[in-house]
Amino acid sequence: MVLESLVQDRLGHAAFGTFTALFNWTLIVASVSDLGTTQLTTKRVAATPEFLTEYFPTLLPLKGWLSVLFLLVMVGSGWLLGYHGHTLTLLTLTGASLLVTQYTQFLRGTLQAHQRFNTDAMLSVLEKALLLVLVLALIPVGITLDRYVGARAVAVLFTFVVLYGLVTRLYGRVRYKLRWDHASSLLRASLPLALITLVYGLNERVDMLMLERLASPSEAGYYAAAYRWVDVLMMYLWTVLPLFFAKFAYATGKPKEQQELLWFGQRVVTVPLLFMCAFVLFRGEVLFWQFTHSTAAELEQMTRSLKILFVNVLVHAFFAIYSTLLTSTNHEKPVSWLVAGSIGLNVLLNVFLLPRYGAVAAALNTLLCVVFVSGGYLWLVSRRTGVIIPWGTIGRLLLAFGLLCGVFWGLQQLLNHWLLEAIGAGLAFIAILFGTGIVRVAELKALRR
Structure with a gap:
């Protein structure tokens, strides 16, 4: 999070917007290239340890060939999208690095399945720590797009070599032997997982690619800076x-x-x-403290996009749990169709609005699509699950949010200091939660027993 903001500030919004578009396109294509084999392997190895011995001689070369195939697809489709020359080279290197990362995650699945979570966590940190060191080393000589992409490739490749050596040491060297009967059965079992991954991947990543292609790389950079904070907060969900x-x-x-x-x-x-959504709506500009090289107009564009995107987070906060209820109770298919419909709506809105309004339009389109999907969740829950939607609780939560926004507004007029406003609003929010009955003293006493 902090590292990417630092890099974007040094590269400039246009260069980072180009990288973001390339990276998101590679993510979309790579989500298909895995074909769900990583999730399937982790699940099968955890349930049946002998699966590793029987199927790995086929899985390892199969994933290797799939990676090569989809790298070619990635580069070819990038050329069709209009990436040529040096930009196409950067796309190739970014895509190859991501596919190696995906292969690394596949190998880490064996560690997870054998309950080696500490080792897995250390390897996860290794790549990020190495990238941080490399980027910091680049600061004295200057961070360029080529150097940043190269640093990412070095960090990914080094982590893969370490992991491959570790897996070989723990489980022995696997002799590759591609058996087509094993390969076909694996692909049939993993394909549904791949389709779900593709749908959700498109829903999250298509905006930045379309922004860079239809508006400008700078607009993609503004949107990336705002969306980065959305990613951070959504980790809670x-x-x-x-x-x-x-x-x-x-x-x-x-x-x-x-x-x-x-x-x-x-x-x-x-x-x-x-609380976080209310804070961003009133003081979102403070989250861009690292962008010391940006103009006032650029900061204003990022802040406006951020505030619209956090209304999107607010909608997720209220209704994402209904998607969880549906997908956990065998209603994955209608949910997938609903998400696919929102992707179509988003792409259509992007085509018409992005060229003129840029990052702000992307944020607004995302919000409209989330409202559409959330309404679908509520309709499906009420029609298919027999579960009553807690409208009273939703109403109290909306009331609490409105009161919190009122407190933030009042403190902003009185104090005009974001930290003091946040502390005061936080204390007031606790009182609001008890006052609206969202949190009850009896429940807290019951938790202590």
């Missing part, structure tokens, strides 16, 4: 929601139990994000 996924799945066929979980989860998921 991706940490908490899997816990409810498991609980909803365990309660399949028990609507009353699922309803209790939903009513509890609505508050757990939403409350922490309300």
